[in-house]
Amino acid sequence: MNQEFKDIIRTENLKKIYEDNGVPVEAVRGVDLKIKPGEFTALAGPSGSGKTTLMNLIAGLDKSSQGKVWLKGQEISKMSGSQLTDFRRDNIGFIFQAYNLIPVLTVKENIEYIMLLQGVDKQVRNERICKILNIIGLNEFENRIVTKLSGGQQQRVAIARAMVSQPAIILADEPTANLDSANSSNLLDMMHELNHETGMTFLFSTHDQLVMEKATRLIILKDGKIFDDKRK
Amino acid sequence: MLLFKIALRNVLRQKRRTILTMLTMGGGFVLCAASIGWADGAYGDIIYSFTSNQLGQIQIHSEDYLDNPTIYKTIVDYEKVGKQVDSVEGVKNWTPRIYVGALGMVNQEVSGVQVVGIDPLREDSTTNFNNMVTEGEPLPSLPGYDVLIGKGLAKVIKAELGDSLVLLSQGADGSIANAKYGIMGIVESGEMGGDRMNCYIDIRSAQQLFVLDNQCHEIVITVEDISSVNSVTSSLRSTVKSDKLDIQPWMVFAKSFYEAMRADMNGLWIQLGIIILLVAFGVLNTVLMSVLERQREFGLLKAIGTKPGMIIMQILLEMNLIAIFSVVSGSVVALGLLYWLSNYGISLSTPMTFGGVEIQQMKATINLRSFVIPLITVFATTTVVSIFPAVKAARTDPVKTMRTN
Amino acid sequence: MHKNIIFVVLAFILANIGSLSAEADIDQVIEKIDQLYRSNTSRGEVEMEIITPHWQRTLRMDMWTYKMEKTFIRITSPAREEGFATLRIDDEMWNYLPQTDQVMKIPPSMMMGSWMGSDFTNDDIVRESSLFEDYDYQFTEVENPQPENLYIKLIPHEDAPVVWSEIIMAVGESDYLPVWEKFYGENHELARTMYFRDIETVGGKTIPTEMELIPENEEGQKTVVRYLHIEFNVDIDEDIFSLRNLQSQQ
Numbered sequence: 001m002n003q004e005f006k007d008i009i010r011t012e013n014l015k016k017i018y019e020d021n022g023v024p025v026e027a028v029r030g031v032d033l034k035i036k037p038g039e040f041t042a043l044a045g046p047s048g049s050g051k052t053t054l055m056n057l058i059a060g061l062d063k064s065s066q067g068k069v070w071l072k073g074q075e076i077s078k079m080s081g082s083q084l085t086d087f088r089r090d091n092i093g094f095i096f097q098a099y100n101l102i103p104v105l106t107v108k109e110n111i112e113y114i115m116l117l118q119g120v121d122k123q124v125r126n127e128r129i130c131k132i133l134n135i136i137g138l139n140e141f142e143n144r145i146v147t148k149l150s151g152g153q154q155q156r157v158a159i160a161r162a163m164v165s166q167p168a169i170i171l172a173d174e175p176t177a178n179l180d181s182a183n184s185s186n187l188l189d190m191m192h193e194l195n196h197e198t199g200m201t202f203l204f205s206t207h208d209q210l211v212m213e214k215a216t217r218l219i220i221l222k223d224g225k226i227f228d229d230k231r232k
Numbered sequence: 233m234l235l236f237k238i239a240l241r242n243v244l245r246q247k248r249r250t251i252l253t254m255l256t257m258g259g260g261f262v263l264c265a266a267s268i269g270w271a272d273g274a275y276g277d278i279i280y281s282f283t284s285n286q287l288g289q290i291q292i293h294s295e296d297y298l299d300n301p302t303i304y305k306t307i308v309d310y311e312k313v314g315k316q317v318d319s320v321e322g323v324k325n326w327t328p329r330i331y332v333g334a335l336g337m338v339n340q341e342v343s344g345v346q347v348v349g350i351d352p353l354r355e356d357s358t359t360n361f362n363n364m365v366t367e368g369e370p371l372p373s374l375p376g377y378d379v380l381i382g383k384g385l386a387k388v389i390k391a392e393l394g395d396s397l398v399l400l401s402q403g404a405d406g407s408i409a410n411a412k413y414g415i416m417g418i419v420e421s422g423e424m425g426g427d428r429m430n431c432y433i434d435i436r437s438a439q440q441l442f443v444l445d446n447q448c449h450e451i452v453i454t455v456e457d458i459s460s461v462n463s464v465t466s467s468l469r470s471t472v473k474s475d476k477l478d479i480q481p482w483m484v485f486a487k488s489f490y491e492a493m494r495a496d497m498n499g500l501w502i503q504l505g506i507i508i509l510l511v512a513f514g515v516l517n518t519v520l521m522s523v524l525e526r527q528r529e530f531g532l533l534k535a536i537g538t539k540p541g542m543i544i545m546q547i548l549l550e551m552n553l554i555a556i557f558s559v560v561s562g563s564v565v566a567l568g569l570l571y572w573l574s575n576y577g578i579s580l581s582t583p584m585t586f587g588g589v590e591i592q593q594m595k596a597t598i599n600l601r602s603f604v605i606p607l608i609t610v611f612a613t614t615t616v617v618s619i620f621p622a623v624k625a626a627r628t629d630p631v632k633t634m635r636t637n
Numbered sequence: 638m639h640k641n642i643i644f645v646v647l648a649f650i651l652a653n654i655g656s657l658s659a660e661a662d663i664d665q666v667i668e669k670i671d672q673l674y675r676s677n678t679s680r681g682e683v684e685m686e687i688i689t690p691h692w693q694r695t696l697r698m699d700m701w702t703y704k705m706e707k708t709f710i711r712i713t714s715p716a717r718e719e720g721f722a723t724l725r726i727d728d729e730m731w732n733y734l735p736q737t738d739q740v741m742k743i744p745p746s747m748m749m750g751s752w753m754g755s756d757f758t759n760d761d762i763v764r765e766s767s768l769f770e771d772y773d774y775q776f777t778e779v780e781n782p783q784p785e786n787l788y789i790k791l792i793p794h795e796d797a798p799v800v801w802s803e804i805i806m807a808v809g810e811s812d813y814l815p816v817w818e819k820f821y822g823e824n825h826e827l828a829r830t831m832y833f834r835d836i837e838t839v840g841g842k843t844i845p846t847e848m849e850l851i852p853e854n855e856e857g858q859k860t861v862v863r864y865l866h867i868e869f870n871v872d873i874d875e876d877i878f879s880l881r882n883l884q885s886q887q
């Protein structure tokens with residue numbers, strides 16, 4: 001399965017049509033996208049332009065109406081439900097706008113969750129947690145229940161949770177939408193740093209001008225189509 | 233372990249809901265346990281007093297005697313049979329009896345009576361017979377012309393202690409059986425039909441009167457433990473090898489009593505069914521609420537790679553954790569309640585009669601099944617009721633639930 | 638026209654003659670049977686043989702009767718029962734029990750009980766019913782009728798002191814003596830059959846001197862009564878039929 005691939009994410013003529021009370025809504029209307037390993041890409045566009053839909057299609061959370069998605073050179077629509085779940089667990093880190101964390105668990109436990117599912121050794125787990133907590137700067141909150149953290153802190157834990165299992169791809173749908181600008185900037189810097197250090201591929205959607213500026217590649221979506229695609 | 237941790241914390245997080253659910257489950261558990269313990273106690277008492285009072289728990293007769301009792305259907309050489317009975321484990325005691333119908337007369341008052349020939353010593357050690365002699369004296373250990381009569385019979389023939397009872401009947405050889413006895417005691421067995429008919433004489437006198445040398449009609453057996461009646465019956469059947477003899481437990485020879493008992497027990501099961509239904513609704517309410525309000529959480533869990541089975545497990549675990557708390561705390565309460573009921577019981581203002589046995593006081597018993605049955609039903613109900621919502625939760629579509637706004 | 642009327646009248650008369658003669662007949666039969674064992678007084682010696690699957694014994698007894706009202710019986714053998722006596726006056730009955738020297742009055746509830754272990758009930762001994770007074774009767778048909786017998790069905794009057802729902806009786810056509818009687822119980826099931834045999838002239842009367850009573854549903858069981866000796870209308874001291882005499886050991 002570990003075949004050579006040039007693009008870590010590739011879509012071909014990707015379409016998604018929703019039924020809204022019998023009226024077809026074309027959320028994504030033929031997206032051809034190629035993202036190289038290690039890119040730090042922002043997905044921007046007006047509300048309703050199809051950002052979330054596109055990211056869900058790429059993550060394999062949603063099924064496309066037409067077109068194909070390859071992740072690490074594998075076509076995900078050919079995978080079974082259970083294979084896809086495992087693939088997601090091992091290769092994609094998610095950061096959502098909110099409700100990222102398991103509310104009853106502590107910071108440490110939330111970060112540990114996926115590694116436990118993967119069956120990572122306890123020692124390895126602890127090393128990685130220690131390291132990532134340093135990076136996100138929440139060492140002292142290690143054993144705090146996540147619902148008792150601020151929104152910014154929670155999003156940082158979400159990043160740590162997404163990254164600690166060392167997936168190849170991080171998908172983040174409006175990770176800063178609920179944060180003030182200081183926190184947003186802070187979070188983005190952290191993500192950028194990690195991108196730099198680990199070489200993970202980042203794809204995040206945003207409305208935030210500030211966030212767009214920090215990206216190395218900016219894709220603008222409009223009416224479900226790529227309107228603009230620039231590398232800096 | 234992780235699942236357990238999440239489940240436990242979820243349960244602890246929703247304190248109010250957990251406590252309410254625990255009240256339902258624990259309440260149901262306590263009610264079930266108390267009902268069973270209560271019923272077992274009451275039934276145990278009823279069965280015990282019903283059977284120890286004269287009937288015994290196992291009886292031996294000549295074949296066909298129970299269906300159509302006659303003087304001729306006897307157990308021959310019963311002492312030998314008795315020795316075999318004694319050799320069976322679980323047997324406490326046995327006592328032989330002769331039953332013959334007769335006319336009885338006291339001071340010109342005549343009535344049909346049932347003459348019961350008993351072995352005074354054996355009868356007392358088997359059925360505490362002498363305790364039922366409420367007036368006068370029990371039969372002496374040596375045979376003579378002494379008789380005890382039932383209280384109801386005494387009333388019918390206007391007999392008093394010291395009066396003579398003349399019996400007229402027929403021996404097994406067809407000859408006239410006629411003898412006169414001095415009434416030395418009144419028997420109150422609590423079984424009214426019997427007390428209106430029975431008069432008791434020494435079995436050796438009866439054998440002579442009715443020409444039944446070395447024979448009896450019935451051997452009554454008591455067992456050490458009333459719940460082992462069936463197994464003792466089967467070992468008796470294999471030990472006392474005679475196809476001419478019929479060995480039956482009380483469920484057979486007191487069939488109508490047994491069936492009344494069982495019908496009553498069915499009432500208990502219906503009662504338990506209703507309790508379980510209430511518990512089920514409580515559990516369903518809780519599990520539906522907790523699943524519905526946590527859709528996003530399940531969406532997240534699925535998005536980041538949790539398999540559906542784990543989510544089902546997690547919900548079942550959560551509900552069963554509540555069940556464990558409920559059962560543990562319910563057991564403490566039920567134990568206390570049953571302890572109290574088994575020690576003090578409830579006195580009935582008007583005594584209840586069941587199968588001719590008068591019951592003045594009802595007491596519960598503390599036995600394993602009073603706890604095990606509710607425990608199993610609480611866990612089973614919880615699991616069964618939770619499984620549908622759990623499967624639904626496991627099917628949560630992350631795309632729909634995670635969509636913000 | 639004329640002819641026809643005469644014919645109809647003739648037929649009518651003939652038919653009535655037939656039925657009139659039959660009715661006269663049956664009254665005679667019933668009268669005869671009613672009178673059969675009836676006399677002012679009687680004194681006799683009777684043997685009762687009781688047969689059951691378990692034992693068999695023969696009782697002998699002396700028996701006195703006074704009209705239909707009184708009976709006195711004293712057993713003379715076997716030894717164990719010797720002296721046992723029964724006195725009945727109207728529908729009351731007492732037994733004398735020699736072993737215990739007691740007189741026991743039989744309560745009404747025990748009337749259907751066996752007398753001395755026989756197939757006769759106490760009620761049979763006491764009963765003084767008159768076929769004539771207590772029953773409706775008519776000729777009837779039976780399966781496999783014998784040509785020499787008449788068959789009569791007796792149904793008790795509602796208030797008659799009788800335990801049977803119906804009695805079918807076979808009577809010799811020539812002598813009007815009973816051949817057998819079948820007694821039916823409450824649910825019209827056959828309860829027992831009595832056979833009459835050994836017609837002899839004793840004490841001036843011609844009667845069957847042996848009666849065999851066979852109960853239904855009691856396999857291997859029957860009771861046979863034989864008159865060994867009987868005199869009718871003899872002088873009897875009425876004191877015989879007293880409790881005092883019952884108790885005196887003769």
Ligand SMILES: Nc1ncnc2c1ncn2[C@@H]1O[C@H](COP(=O)(O)OP(=O)(O)OP(=O)(O)O)[C@@H](O)[C@H]1O
Nearest residue numbers: 018019020025027046047048049050051052053054
């Ligand atoms: N489940 C759905 N059923 C019907 N229409 C849908 C569904 N999900 C999304 N859409 C529609 O698809 C279009 C794209 O939605 P999407 O959420 O992808 O946009 P977005 O760019 O993420 O917007 P925002 O910036 O507000 O998050 C919208 O018009 C939306 O109304």
Ligand SMILES: [Mg+2]
Nearest residue numbers: 051052053173
């Ligand atoms: Mg969106």
